[in-house]
Amino acid sequence: MQLFASRAHGSMDGLDDNARFRRIVMPHIDEAYRLAHWLTGNRADAEDVVQDASLRAFRAIQAFAGGSARAWLLSIVRNTAYTWLRKNRSNTVVTVEDLEAVEVAQAEPSDSHGETPETALIAKLDAEQLSAAIAALPAPFRETLVLRDIEGLDYREIAEATEVPIGTVMSRLARARRRLIATIRKNG
């Protein structure tokens, strides 16, 4: 009797896999697509990644242990996107192992202590320039910034989605914003 009882508790809400999928995954397809777009850089690839990620989510739907469904789906999208990039564009991808090296190795732009805020300059940028500046961020910084400043996830969700501790989310976000501001200032 015990053989199937354990994982089946996911079904205790009386829903089958398809119903769970509709409830957990389908509401977040827009976010999934936007993240995939920011990670792959184009629409067709983003659609493929989201479709693949959705299938993976469906197969793992019983393993969803509650919490933020959005963060759970986005972590699958993210992993799918990086797998896809490694396979198709191995030269452009930053692997997990490289992440910490990136953070240490790349010098931070000057934070211009003491200068007046250049908010007017920042505000001049158009959508295309802004997109390009975000796209130019290294992947760990870009995904963190996108999840926070575009998708509006809280730090805890970002930590779940990107599979790093909250402290790392905080430092990546601060660095991402600082880099972005520096790029904008250079182009402005």
Add this chain to the structure above:
Amino acid sequence: MNRSNSDDRSVLLVNAYLDGELDPANALGIAQQMAEEPALAAEAERIKALQQLIHERLPRQGAPGGLRGRIEEAVGGSRRRRAGPSWRALAASIAVTAMVTSSSTWLVVGSRQPTMIADTLVSDHIRSLMAPEPVDVVSSDRHTVKPWFNGRIANSPRVVDLAKEDFPLVGGRVDVVGRTPVSTLVYRRAKHLISLTAVPAESRFALDRNPRNIDGYNVLQWIDHGVSYWAISDIAPKELEEFAQLFRTSQTEL
């Protein structure tokens, strides 16, 4: 310019403050600091301007039309390909029976009957062997596996690196004991997998025979720091004990 660690910390706090992620005490502290330090206040202004700009210039676009339909089609197709009654359907009906017959939480049930936990975990192990992947997160890197559990279960498990001892890490998955999601690490010895499940708070009872053989799988249970560990594999009991010994004494922890 060399910035001190406390400056770095302040910058992180300014970001977290603007994101509404600070508790009142920290928020008050950083607000005062910004009032006293123009550079910090300027940083905050730049971040706010950036957020405003992103908000105005980059409206969030929805997924292209048709994507949802294709996903539902793909998922439906993947379901139809499963021949016969799926184990999930079977599982659901059995689970209902199990729920009806057990009115208490798993902790009570579990602590009274450690063999029931063993049975459940052996079933999880067997099922994982039949699944396309025995794990939900595939990685030999304990630094990847441990954070994966964050948010999925209450406590991240202890993860150690035993590759040098010929027990490489394969990955991890979430199993469910009763109603509680628990972490299971999967290690490998040659072609055999070892599922190692950490059950918190299940520390008062132990198996009467240890290791115990259940349906051809050896189950070894031990307790460390209030966590009950259950190792399940078809490797020999001696090897399983060697694995347990190495896991318990390993220093290569996160």
